[in-house]
Amino acid sequence: MNNRLLIINGPGLSDLSRFNEFGHDDLTLEKVQKKCLETCESLGLSLEFCQSDDEAELTNYLTRACKEFDALIINPVSYSHASSLDFDIYTSNIETVTLQNKPVIEVHIANIFQKGVDITKPIKVSEGNVGFVSGFGIHSYELAIRAVHRKLRKN
Amino acid sequence: MNIYVINGPNINLLGTREPEIYGHETLDSISKDCIKKGLKDGHDVKFMQSNYEGEIVEWIQNAIKEKIDAIVINAAAYTHTSIAIHDALKSFSGFKIELHISNPHLRESFRHVSYISPVVDAVVAGLGANGYSHVIELLADLQKSYK
Known part of the structure; x- marks a missing residue:
């Protein structure tokens, strides 16, 4: 049976037009999903791809990742910075997934460290044993999927 | 495409150094693997x-x-620590990728600030030694979409 991968996209990612300023032109979430499906198919992974602006729903997805999936890729958007969203819930969920030795990779479309960020202030990225890919545009997802695939083959 | 991988x-x-963090693969085997992968794509x-x-x-x-x-x-x-490397990278106009074998953000707080991250296009961390070959593989795709 194919390994099951869940890709979660966080708040605001239904509209990707704001990434134009980073040089990632004409991106839509549908394009990202299509590319992810193609990559997963070529590697023999089955994929569920979702997006939500709702914190409770995102938490549900994370809980499902623990139970029903073999690997998780998450674009947490502002969860990555200790923000108004509940950072503790996010990190404890990610930790639960990684405690089960499942590959988890955090992805971002743009390089989150690049624009208007004070580099002397550390950014909190996901805690727990996770990989991190940021700034490759749509290819951030592709790289993450390949990395997940290689890790799953090793386990 | 000409690519420098600077370590x-x-x-x-x-x-040999803290293999529980950095793994058992040597730099020599990683570099051979990457050079081979690169050659395959020209x-x-x-x-x-x-x-x-x-x-x-x-x-x-x-x-x-x-x-x-x-x-x-x-x-x-x-x-x-290095503002000198930060400045040098700023002057390089090609594609720049910061890579780490482990994820520095999950480690000691003195590793949480990177002077490299704001001056590169992309950051990859925590994918182990495989991170190198994943990045080399991807550069061909990026060349198509960025140039």
Whole structure:
């Protein structure tokens, strides 16, 4: 049976037009999903791809990742910075997934460290044993999927 | 495509240094793997490693002079200290990727600030030694979409 991968996209990612300023032109979430499906198919992974602006729903997805999936890729958007969203819930969920030795990779479309960020202030990225890919545009997802695939083959 | 893969201090000890964090693979085996992967797609991959900050700065300056297409840099501990490497990278107009074997954001707080991250296009961390070959594989796709 194919390994099951869940890709979660966080708040605001239904509209990707704001990434134009980073040089990632004409991106839509549908394009990202299509590319992810193609990559997963070529590697023999089955994929569920979702997006939500709702914190409770995102938490549900994370809980499902623990139970029903073999690997998780998450674009947490502002969860990555200790923000108004509940950072503790996010990190404890990610930790639960990684405690089960499942590959988890955090992805971002743009390089989150690049624009208007004070580099002397550390950014909190996901805690727990996770990989991190940021700034490759749509290819951030592709790289993450390949990395997940290689890790799953090793386990 | 000409690619420099620049490695900073202590990366020469890969395989023996804290293998529970950095794994058992040596820099030599990683570099052979990447060069082979690069050649397959017609890319010239040059692997280098230095424990000296100034030498790393000179390699970046050399990449500017030689019009190298992309730099993959694992500045290791200099990531968190080197404004000189930050400045040199700023002057390099090709594609720049910061790479770490482990995820520095999950480790000691003195590793949480990177002077490299704001001046590169992309950051890859925590994918283990495989991170290198994943990045080399992807550069072909990026070349298509960025140039």
